Amino acid sequence: MARTARHPLRPLFDFSSGSAASVFGVPVFGASSGKWWHSAFVRPAYRMGNRIHRAIWRARHRIDPRHRYHVVDTGLRPGYHDPEVLMLHASFALLRRHVERRMGGIAALDAFTEGLCGHPDPNAPDGLQERQADDQTEMAVLYRWWTEALPALKARRKELSHALYGERRMRFRREGSGLVRIDMRPFEDGEKPLFEELRELERRIEREEQEMLHRLVEIRPALS
Numbered sequence: 015m016a017r018t019a020r021h022p023l024r025p026l027f028d029f030s031s032g033s034a035a036s037v038f039g040v041p042v043f044g045a046s047s048g049k050w051w052h053s054a055f056v057r058p059a060y061r062m063g064n065r066i067h068r069a070i071w072r073a074r075h076r077i078d079p080r081h082r083y084h085v086v087d088t089g090l091r092p093g094y095h096d097p098e099v100l101m102l103h104a105s106f107a108l109l110r111r112h113v114e115r116r117m118g119g120i121a122a123l124d125a126f127t128e129g130l131c132g133h134p135d136p137n138a139p140d141g142l143q144e145r146q147a148d149d150q151t152e153m154a155v156l157y158r159w160w161t162e163a164l165p166a167l168k169a170r171r172k173e174l175s176h177a178l179y180g181e182r183r184m185r186f187r188r189e190g191s192g193l194v195r196i197d198m199r200p201f202e203d204g205e206k207p208l209f210e211e212l213r214e215l216e217r218r219i220e221r222e223e224q225e226m227l228h229r230l231v232e233i234r235p236a237l238s
Contacts, residue, residue, distance in 0.1 A: 029067040035060060080115075102223055105230055106160045112237045113157050123154055149236035156230055159222070167219050174212040178205060 028036045035042040042060045046052045074081045088095075088103040095103075117123040130147040 027063060029060065029064045037063065102227055105227060106156075108237065109153065109156060109230060110160065113153065120154060120157055123150060123157075127151055127154065146236070149233045152229065152233050153236060156226055156233075159226055164219070164222070167215060167222075171212065171215050171219065174208055174215065178208055178212060 027038070028034050033041075033043055037056050037059045040046065040052070040056050042056060046056075071081075075083070079087075086104045086107050088100060088107050090099070090103055113120055113123055117126065127147050127150040130143050130150070134143050
């Protein structure tokens with residue numbers, strides 16, 4: 015159960031197709047639907063407004079970036095990316111969109127989850143709120159890993175790569191055939207721990223990305 019904002023004009027106009035549909039606060043479907051004034055004014059106004067409403071949203075779904083729900087912004091730079099990279103980034107982009115747009119941000123998600131745990135609804139079906147709280151707790155863990163922990167790991171990997179494989183280690187020599195040969199200076203004793211840290215960091219990132227993607231798939235039904 016995600017919280018959604020209520021449109022300020024909803025009490026006057028509701029062009030949905032359900033029983034809540036209304037025009038100027040008058041229900042489109044209900045006890046008054048058989049009266050002459052309802053057939054003469056309310057129904058035509060609803061049909062016209064509904065057509066305009068659908069046309070506006072068809073345009074917004076194609077033009078407005080905030081409502082292009084069928085498009086996933088991976089955040090990757092333009093260019094070729096392997097499918098496994100696209101799958102990872104697209105999946106977590108959807109998680110991020112859900113947390114930031116649907117739930118109102120990570121702080122709001124934490125507060126909502128705390129409310130589920132601290133103030134259970136006695137009328138809710140057994141186990142429903144507990145399952146939702148567990149899913150949202152996991153959602154927050156994955157969100158923070160993607161936005162905080164993983165970028166920190168990648169920043170350290172970049173720092174180590176630059177220190178170990180920077181320009182001072184490589185020497186470029188142009189040979190007579192026009193080819194460029196790259197000579198690399200061997201690692202010094204003091205650099206070997208950095209090399210081992212880099213290798214372990216690369217393995218950790220690969221391992222965590224796979225693990226966290228699996229965990230995200232497990233809570234996929236909660237992203238609704």
